[in-house]
Amino acid sequence: MMTTSRVVSFLIAFVIAVPVMLxxxxxxxxxxxxxxxxxxxxxxxxxxxxxxxxxxSRQ
Known part of the structure; x- marks a missing residue:
């Protein structure tokens, strides 16, 4: 289930991962x-x- 905290976690990880992958x-x-x-x-x-x-880990 997509909760707000998971969406925020995804966005933060995505923003950090894109430059590394580039x-x-x-x-x-x-x-x-x-x-x-x-x-x-x-x-x-x-x-x-x-x-x-x-x-x-938060549950």
Missing amino acids: TMFRDNGELTREGWVKSLIFAGSVAAIAAIAFGR
Whole structure:
């Protein structure tokens, strides 16, 4: 179930994860469309896992 705290946890984790993933998926120091897509997908995955874990620890 999506609660406000999980949504906030997801957004915070997503905002932190995107720049980290962009750094990881740079192609020879340049940001490409493929790099952006990979970064957003992986950041969303990391943020979802963090939101689920944070939500369970508070219950």
